[in-house]
Amino acid sequence: MKPFDYLAPADAAEAVRSVAANPDAVFLGGGTNLVDHLKLGVAEPGLVVGLAGLLPSGIEELDDGALRIGAGVSNSDLAADPRVRERFPVLSQALLSGASGQLRNMATVGGNPLQRTRCVYFQDVTTPCNKREPGSGCSAIGGWTRHHAVLGASEHCIAVHPSDMAVAMAALDARVRTLGPAGERAIPFVELHRLPGDAPERDTALEHGELITAIDLPAQPIARRSAYHKVRDRASYAFALVSVAAAIEVEGGVIRDARIAFGGVAHAPWRARRAEEALRGAPASDGSYRAAADAELTDARPAEGLDGGNAFKIPLLRRTLTATLRDLAGEDPR
Amino acid sequence: MQREITVRVDGTARPLTVDTRTTLLDALRERLGITSPKKGCDHGQCGACTVLSGGRRVLSCLTLAVTQDGAEVVTAEGLAPGAAGAGQQLEGGLHPVQRAFVDCDALQCGYCTPGQVVSAVGALDEFAAGWPSAVTEGPGAPGLDRAEVAERMSGNLCRCAAYVNIVTAVLRAATSLPAGPTAGKEVDG
Ligand SMILES: Cc1cc2nc3c(=O)[nH]c(=O)nc-3n(C[C@H](O)[C@H](O)[C@H](O)COP(=O)(O)OP(=O)(O)OC[C@H]3O[C@@H](n4cnc5c(N)ncnc54)[C@H](O)[C@@H]3O)c2cc1C
Ligand code: SF4
Ligand code: FES
Ligand code: FES
Numbered sequence: 001m002k003p004f005d006y007l008a009p010a011d012a013a014e015a016v017r018s019v020a021a022n023p024d025a026v027f028l029g030g031g032t033n034l035v036d037h038l039k040l041g042v043a044e045p046g047l048v049v050g051l052a053g054l055l056p057s058g059i060e061e062l063d064d065g066a067l068r069i070g071a072g073v074s075n076s077d078l079a080a081d082p083r084v085r086e087r088f089p090v091l092s093q094a095l096l097s098g099a100s101g102q103l104r105n106m107a108t109v110g111g112n113p114l115q116r117t118r119c120v121y122f123q124d125v126t127t128p129c130n131k132r133e134p135g136s137g138c139s140a141i142g143g144w145t146r147h148h149a150v151l152g153a154s155e156h157c158i159a160v161h162p163s164d165m166a167v168a169m170a171a172l173d174a175r176v177r178t179l180g181p182a183g184e185r186a187i188p189f190v191e192l193h194r195l196p197g198d199a200p201e202r203d204t205a206l207e208h209g210e211l212i213t214a215i216d217l218p219a220q221p222i223a224r225r226s227a228y229h230k231v232r233d234r235a236s237y238a239f240a241l242v243s244v245a246a247a248i249e250v251e252g253g254v255i256r257d258a259r260i261a262f263g264g265v266a267h268a269p270w271r272a273r274r275a276e277e278a279l280r281g282a283p284a285s286d287g288s289y290r291a292a293a294d295a296e297l298t299d300a301r302p303a304e305g306l307d308g309g310n311a312f313k314i315p316l317l318r319r320t321l322t323a324t325l326r327d328l329a330g331e332d333p334r
Numbered sequence: 335m336q337r338e339i340t341v342r343v344d345g346t347a348r349p350l351t352v353d354t355r356t357t358l359l360d361a362l363r364e365r366l367g368i369t370s371p372k373k374g375c376d377h378g379q380c381g382a383c384t385v386l387s388g389g390r391r392v393l394s395c396l397t398l399a400v401t402q403d404g405a406e407v408v409t410a411e412g413l414a415p416g417a418a419g420a421g422q423q424l425e426g427g428l429h430p431v432q433r434a435f436v437d438c439d440a441l442q443c444g445y446c447t448p449g450q451v452v453s454a455v456g457a458l459d460e461f462a463a464g465w466p467s468a469v470t471e472g473p474g475a476p477g478l479d480r481a482e483v484a485e486r487m488s489g490n491l492c493r494c495a496a497y498v499n500i501v502t503a504v505l506r507a508a509t510s511l512p513a514g515p516t517a518g519k520e521v522d523g
Contacts, residue, residue, distance in 0.1 A: 005335050006354040006400045028401070035357070035396045036377050048354070050401055076390075080465040085473045096468040100489020101457055103378060105390045106397070236468065236488035 002044045012054045012179055012211060019049050020181040020209025027051055027211060029111030030074070032103050037116070041125045042132060055110060056214055059083070065219030068177075071110030071212045075165065076101070078109055088217060090226035090245050094168035097230045100237050110212035113166045113176075113192060116203060117159035117267075118239055120144065130156045131200040138200075145305030147239070150313045151266040151297075157200030158303050160264055161193055162239050167263035168228055170271045171245040174217050180210035189215070193268030200267070222249045222257055229324040230263070231316060240264035242317045244324045248279070255279045255288065255329075260321070262296075265313060272296040275321070284329040286322055293318040339403035343368060344412025352399045359383045359394035361402075362409065370410040370448040374491070381490035384449040384456070385409050391456025410448035413455060431455050431507040440503035442494035450490045454504045457486040461508070478508055 009015040019025040024046035028034055037043035056070025059081055067087075069078060078084060079095035099107065121127045121139035128137035140148055140158050148158040166189075174189040192204050206212075226247035232238040243263035249256040258279040260272040275292040282288035297318065302311035340349040341358075343366060350365055359376075362368040362385070374382030376395045383395040386408040394407075413429040428436070431454045441447045461478060469485045470476040483501045492500065 001355045003335055004354055006337060006398070008400075028398070031398060031401070032378055032393070032396050035398060038355070039376065048398075052401055076460070076465065080460075080463070082473075085466065089473070092466065093468070096466060096470075100381065101460065101486055102381060102384055102391045102393045102453065102489050103396075105456075106392050236485055 001038050001041070002046075004038075004045050005047045006050065007047060008050045008052070009054065012051075012213065015049050015051060015054055016179055016181060016209055016211050018047070019211075022047050023208065025049055025209075029071075029108040029114075030106035032099070032107050033111065033115040037123075040123055042116075042123060051108070051110070051211075055108070055211075062216070067217045069109050069215045069217065071108060071214055073109045074105055075099070075107040075109070075112060076104040078165075079104065086224070087219075088168070088172060088223045088226065090171060090223065090228045090247060091165070091168040091217070093228035094164040094230075094243075094245060097228060097240075097243075098164040109165075109215055112163055113169065113189075114204065114206075114212070115163055118147065118162045119159040120147075122159060131159060131196075131203075134199075134201045140305075141303065143305060144307045145303040145310045146307050147241070147264075148303050148305075148310055149266050150300045150302050150310060150317075151262070151270055152195045153267065153301070153303070154196045154198065154200070156198055157196035157267065159196070159200070159267055161203075161266070161268055162264075163269070164228065164230060164240060164243060164263060166193070166269040167243055167261045168245045169215065169217075170269035171226075171247060171259045171261035172217055172220070172223055173259070174215050176212055177214040177216060178206065178210050179213050180207050182207075184213075186216070190269075190271050196267045203267075220247075220259075222247045222259060225249065225328055226259070227324055227328055229320055231320055242313050242320055244317070244320050246321070246324045246328060248284075248325060248328050250284045250329050253284055255282050255284050258292075258325075260292075260296075262317060262321075265300075265317060272321075274298075279325075284325075286326060289322040289325040290318060292325075293321045337400050337403075339400060341399070341402045341404075342406045344407070344409055354398070354400050356399045357395055358385070358387075358397040358399050358402050358407070361399040362394060362407075368409055368411060371452075372445055372449060374446065374449075379491075380446070380449075381453055382446050382449040384453045384490065386452060386456055389459070391453050408452070410451050413451065429455065430510045431458070431504070434503040434507035434510065435500075438499045438503035438506055440496055440499040441492075442496050446490060446492045446494075450487070450492070450500055453487060453490045454500075454507065457483075457504070458508055461486065478505065480505070 055072030057072035230243040262270040275296040278292040372382035374380035
């Protein structure tokens with residue numbers, strides 16, 4: 001591991017100044033992704049700036065009923081919060097479906113959406129990877145693609161974003177609050193992550209030295225009837241092959257409204273607006289759910305690969321969406 | 335680059351100078367001679383290095399030692415009441431979770447066991463606090479059954495696959511813990 005200096009700043013403003021002033025500096029949240037990358041040589045910072053104790057670590061209720069989740073809140077505290085479990089079950093379920101008890105105790109709300117892809121080539125510094133080393137090529141294309149993207153990929157990178165929490169946040173119209181060298185701003189969660197395009201080295205819209213301080217969840221009654229469904233290679237402690245975050249409102253057998261996002265299929269959590277549009281006003285039936293999946297998946301492109309490729313993700317996602325919506329609609333038959 | 339830190343480990347303040355790159359796991363094992371936390375994978379994938387920090391179960395292989403200045407760390411050696419750290423745990427008796435692992439034959443080679451035991455202690459505290467897991471149905475307080483234990487312990491791998499008896503031991507420990515909120519919950523041992 002390359003030597004680095006460690007700084008424990010007095011407050012968030014000092015943390016931002018320290019990282020912004022040094023292109024070689026990084027923030028350290030719970031460390032569950034960054035420390036692994038230090039060991040693998042994927043990250044080689046000269047300065048590590050610890051965030052422990054600097055970020056809000058509570059969940060606050062705002063006047064308009066929104067929940068403001070401090071970036072220092074652990075993944076496990078967020079999942080166990082009674083307000084989150086009752087009002088946003090999809091978020092609690094997404095968090096609990098990720099990683100392990102130990103990792104969720106360490107992982108922070110600020111660090112989780114900024115965890116980097118689990119693409120095996122990205123994590124192996126002996127192989128070419130445009131995300132790790134721009135211009136070196138993409139080893140995944142024509143390689144092992146079981147865990148790679150079917151939506152929004154580019155000829156430069158076909159990696160997927162690994163976070164479960166981020167999929168729920170994308171469906172729930174969350175907003176990310178940041179403190180950067182230029183001051184504070186709020187970004188819609190769905191605009192936080194980028195598609196790879198010709199710059200896969202950039203995962204997000206954040207500037208260097210921009211710190212996530214909180215995530216706001218607007219009040220929305222529809223989210224009370226919501227769920228997260230994750231499909232993976234083992235029953236627990238594994239990343240998603242595909243996942244679905246969904247919330248629906250059904251009245252008299254008709255779908256009034258829906259919020260849907262997919263995980264495991266793109267470089268960003270994938271907000272499925274075409275599927276939502278197809279569902280509004282449709283009867284609450286399997287036919288509608290399948291049609292909604294098809295509307296979203298018309299542009300899906302599987303990646304061929306040494307392991308047989310990932311075309312299986314398209315029917316798997318269609319079935320996972322259908323099952324999730326059927327369960328949700330069936331919860332309160334009217 | 336070196337830093338001076340003091341970590342309380344199993345009840346004793348341990349001042350030490352560490353390279354900023356040192357993990358808590360390496361500090362415990364290589365610098366302090368506390369070898370119950372094991373290095374299985376060194377990448378957060380197996381749970382063998384589990385310790386409690388600030389009362390919560392964490393992975394010492396993904397924790398930088400510099401971030402633990404002033405922290406209260408408990409390893410499998412310090413779980414039992416009266417345990418004085420390395421090598422002393424048997425004199426102080428066993429923690430109910432340790433007792434249950436012995437009684438239920440919840441190990442074969444034993445390599446994963448210190449991590450399993452610490453993780454189980456943390457998991458039972460989380461359960462007692464009403465935390466849900468991925469298999470908990472609905473919004474209320476969870477009950478404890480084999481599926482709940484297996485899910486909550488899924489971050490601890492066992493290459494000998496002693497899982498069946500590990501789950502039994504954790505359920506046994508849940509009922510034998512004194513006067514905790516876990517007592518009286520449904521147990522399907
Ligand atoms: C074995 C294993 C299995 C896992 N399984 C899953 C899974 O199934 N699902 C899942 O979703 N995740 C999974 N994870 C990943 C885990 O959820 C993430 O590593 C974790 O959420 C990252 O949060 P952290 O606070 O530890 O981030 P860190 O590792 O500290 O940081 C991650 C990145 O974010 C930056 N950063 C941290 N905090 C901030 C901030 N406040 N503002 C700006 N930048 C910041 C850091 O500089 C770094 O680049 C798994 C991890 C492991 C090791
Ligand atoms: S898919 Fe992206 S992250 Fe993976 S090797 Fe290709 S460029 Fe790198
Ligand atoms: S050694 Fe820490 S999780 Fe495997
Ligand atoms: S008892 Fe051998 S690894 Fe678990």
